Amino acid sequence: xxxxxxxxxxxxxxxxxxxxxxxxxxxxxxxxxxxxxxxxxxxxxxxxxxxxxxxxxxxxxxxxxxxxxxxxxxxxxxxxxxxxxxxxxxxxxxxxxxxxxxxxxxxxxxxxxxxxxxxxxxxxxxxxxxxxxxxxxxxxxxxxxxxxxxxxxxxxxxxxxxxxxxxxxxxxxxxxxxxxxxxxxxxxxxxxxxxxxxxxxxxxxxxxxxxxxxxxxxxxxxxxxxxxxxxxxxxxxxxxxxxxxxxxxxxxxxxxxxxxxxxxxxxxxxxxxxxxxxxxxxxxxxxxxxxxxxxxxxxxxxxxxxxxxxxxxxxxxxxxxxxxxxxxxxxxxxxxxxxxxxxxxxxxxxxxxxxxxxxxxxxxxxxxxxxxxxxxxxxxxxxxxxxxxxxxxxxxxxxxxxxxxxxxxxxxxxxxxxxxxxxxxxxxxxxxxxxxxxxxxxxxxxxxxxxxxxxxxxxxxxxxxxxxxxxxxxxxxxxxxxxxxxxxxxxxxxxxxxxxxxxxxxxxxxxxxxxxxxxxxxxxxxxxxxxxxxxxxxxxxxxxxxxxxxxxxxxxxxxxxxxxxxx
Numbered sequence: 001x002x003x004x005x006x007x008x009x010x011x012x013x014x015x016x017x018x019x020x021x022x023x024x025x026x027x028x029x030x031x032x033x034x035x036x037x038x039x040x041x042x043x044x045x046x047x048x049x050x051x052x053x054x055x056x057x058x059x060x061x062x063x064x065x066x067x068x069x070x071x072x073x074x075x076x077x078x079x080x081x082x083x084x085x086x087x088x089x090x091x092x093x094x095x096x097x098x099x100x101x102x103x104x105x106x107x108x109x110x111x112x113x114x115x116x117x118x119x120x121x122x123x124x125x126x127x128x129x130x131x132x133x134x135x136x137x138x139x140x141x142x143x144x145x146x147x148x149x150x151x152x153x154x155x156x157x158x159x160x161x162x163x164x165x166x167x168x169x170x171x172x173x174x175x176x177x178x179x180x181x182x183x184x185x186x187x188x189x190x191x192x193x194x195x196x197x198x199x200x201x202x203x204x205x206x207x208x209x210x211x212x213x214x215x216x217x218x219x220x221x222x223x224x225x226x227x228x229x230x231x232x233x234x235x236x237x238x239x240x241x242x243x244x245x246x247x248x249x250x251x252x253x254x255x256x257x258x259x260x261x262x263x264x265x266x267x268x269x270x271x272x273x274x275x276x277x278x279x280x281x282x283x284x285x286x287x288x289x290x291x292x293x294x295x296x297x298x299x300x301x302x303x304x305x306x307x308x309x310x311x312x313x314x315x316x317x318x319x320x321x322x323x324x325x326x327x328x329x330x331x332x333x334x335x336x337x338x339x340x341x342x343x344x345x346x347x348x349x350x351x352x353x354x355x356x357x358x359x360x361x362x363x364x365x366x367x368x369x370x371x372x373x374x375x376x377x378x379x380x381x382x383x384x385x386x387x388x389x390x391x392x393x394x395x396x397x398x399x400x401x402x403x404x405x406x407x408x409x410x411x412x413x414x415x416x417x418x419x420x421x422x423x424x425x426x427x428x429x430x431x432x433x434x435x436x437x438x439x440x441x442x443x444x445x446x447x448x449x450x451x452x453x454x455x456x457x458x459x460x461x462x463x464x465x466x467x468x469x470x471x472x473x474x475x476x477x478x479x480x481x482x483x484x485x486x487x488x489x490x491x492x493x494x495x496x497x498x499x500x501x502x503x504x505x506x507x508x509x510x511x512x513x514x515x516x517x518x519x520x521x522x523x524x525x526x527x528x529x530x531x532x533x534x535x536x537x538x539x540x541x542x543x544x545x546x547x548x549x550x551x552x553x554x555x556x557x558x559x560x561x562x563x564x565x566x567x
Contacts, residue, residue: 012276015205017471020283022201024475027502028483166505167191169232171241179233195225198509205276212270220271224520227254228512244373244406248344251512252366255519264520274358274517278348279468281510282433284503285345286475289431292484292491297424300558300566304399305428308551312340313436316543324535329448330356331536333440334364339543342430343368343402344511349433352466353440354448359526362518367540368402376406380413392552392559394418398425399551400544431476434469441465 008014167190172178180187199221206217231251235241258264264272294301313336320332330351337350344365351361379401383393394411401407404426411422445456445464479494487493530536559566 009208011467012205012209013279013467015208016276016279016468017283017474019201019205020280020286020468020471020475021478023280023284023506024287024478024503027498165501166509167194168505168508169229169236171236171238172233173238176233179236191229194509195222198225198513202273202276202280206270206273211273216267216270217273220268222271223268224271224513224516227251227258227516227520228509230254231512231516244376244409246369246372246403246405247508247512248365248515249369251515252362252369252519255516256362256522256524257519259520259522260524268520272517272521274514274521275352277510277514277517278352279466279471281507281514282345282349282468283471283475284507284510285430285433286472287479287503288495288499288507289427289476289480290484290491290494291476291480292489293424293495294428294431297421297428298563298566300395300555300563301421301425301428303558303562304395304425304551304555306432308399308547308554309340309429309432309436311550312543312547313337315546316340316539319542320535320539324539326532326535326539328360328530328532330354331360331364331530332539334360335367335536335539336543337436337440338364338368338402339540339547341432341436342404342426343372345430346433346436348511348514349437349466349469349472350440352468353437354444358518359522359530362522363527363530363536365515365518367537371540371544372401372403372406375401376403376410380410383414389560390414390418391421392555394421395425395555395559396548396552398422399429399555400548401426404430434473437466437469 167182167187169191170179170182170187180191199218202221203214203218206212207214211217228251231254232247234250234254235245235247313333316336316339317329317332320326320336321329326332333354334347334350334356338344338347340346347361347364347368350356351364375397379397380393382388383390383396388396393414394417397410398407398421401410401422404423407422407426408419411419414422441464442461445461450456479499483498484491484494487497
């Protein structure tokens with residue numbers, strides 16, 4: 001391990017930080033201009049919509065009714081708009097005229113706007129309208145009809161793309177080729193460009209650290225990227241996606257299938273750089289942790305995420321070591337972290353901090369993914385069956401289901417508000433990834449791997465500390481306190497313009513490459529040897545049960561007893 005200033009360009013951890021931040025800074029070329037219009041100018045702006053232009057109108061159902069009931073059709077050419085409406089009656093009327101309808105809450109035009117931007121509208125050629133009406137007792141104040149400027153404002157958004165949206169393998173039902181096309185255009189050229197860009201970025205690290213021959217690495221990387229595409233392709237089949245079988249699981253299985261049948265060819269091994277892919281992905285994940293969104297739930301959300309998590313980690317680790325007598329402490333801490341924090345991402349960070357073997361991570365992630373699918377389906381059903389308060393149920397799921405995607409899917413089964421609560425609770429937990437990795441690194445140096453009679457110095461702890469965690473935290477702070485204010489304080493806009501279509505997608509690609517790599521260098525015999533008579537499974541089941549009970553108790557105290565009006 002390099003020491004001193006040279007570590008900044010010699011160590012893989014630091015290179016993961018530099019590459020991650022390079023990507024996040026490039027993403028800032030995606031910008032959005034905003035103009036707000038009031039009084040008569042608002043209507044004048046609406047009148048500028050001409051046939052052939054692409055306009056997207058986000059408003060609520062009462063505004064839509066008002067536009068078309070109180071004003072004649074010549075004022076607004078409805079054929080040029082796609083509408084977001086919340087009222088079923090309004091929606092049916094608009095749909096009958098061939099207008100696309102999005103269901104949104106009456107008071108959530110900002111949220112509707114962000115969601116609409118995520119729907120991949122071609123905003124490079126469109127203006128986006130958000131129209132606000134002052135609503136009194138759920139009706140528009142008709143007395144103001146002659147001076148519409150008093151209660152109507154129009155915000156026009158124009159998205160400026162610095163570069164094309166990152167390609168994603170699409171969904172498909174019966175025709176597999178549907179996954180590789182979007183709007184009638186093939187995704188293969190853009191996937192090839194993505195492969196080249198990711199290959200070159202990571203090859204820089206391979207060359208600097210002199211781990212492999214760069215040419216051999218790039219040749220192997222092509223094969224691993226193809227396996228990653230196949231993993232996404234399998235995960236996005238509609239029936240498979242419905243059951244929550246994520247790309248991470250398929251990437252692991254694809255890699256394991258190769259390594260345990262024909263064996264991983266020697267020429268592929270230079271491309272297996274699991275830790276590098278993981279570390280870059282985790283730095284990108286940091287940008288998704290926006291403090292303004294975290295604080296949207298206030299104290300109750302913080303209670304559920306930050307009180308329960310450390311208690312569960314300590315309980316599970318002590319139970320594994322002292323009760324189950326597990327010899328593999330690395331595996332124990334990975335399972336504990338995955339269960340208590342956020343599944344795969346936390347498992348990855350814990351494995352890096354404890355310097356666990358790939359087989360330990362594979363086993364922990366495999367168990368986590370299987371139980372995540374089960375919890376994603378059965379927890380919402382149980383909550384509905386017993387008639388539990390939906391906000392309480394959402395917080396419970398957000399604190400226990402081990403995957404952000406699964407949490408959102410489960411929360412959506414209880415309604416839109418529940419979906420948001422569950423997702424924010426999980427995001428608050430995600431903040432702890434860096435904290436958990438930090439304390440694991442310290443504990444491992446000073447206790448688990450301590451040399452008898454030798455006290456680890458602060459410098460030893462620093463050298464062992466996974467530096468990519470610094471990148472994770474810095475990315476969160478950078479986007480929370482610099483980028484969000486640059487976008488007018490609207491974190492939903494940052495998510496819609498920069499995170500969802502760019503950093504989140506790239507993070508997924510790096511994680512997918514990592515799990516393919518893990519599978520390629522793992523075999524079932526080594527995995528079986530780590531089961532210790534089923535102790536890891538016992539640890540997960542007992543630990544998750546404890547987690548569910550404690551989370552439900554704290555969520556009940558936070559959202560029902562102490563802060564009943566938080567939502």
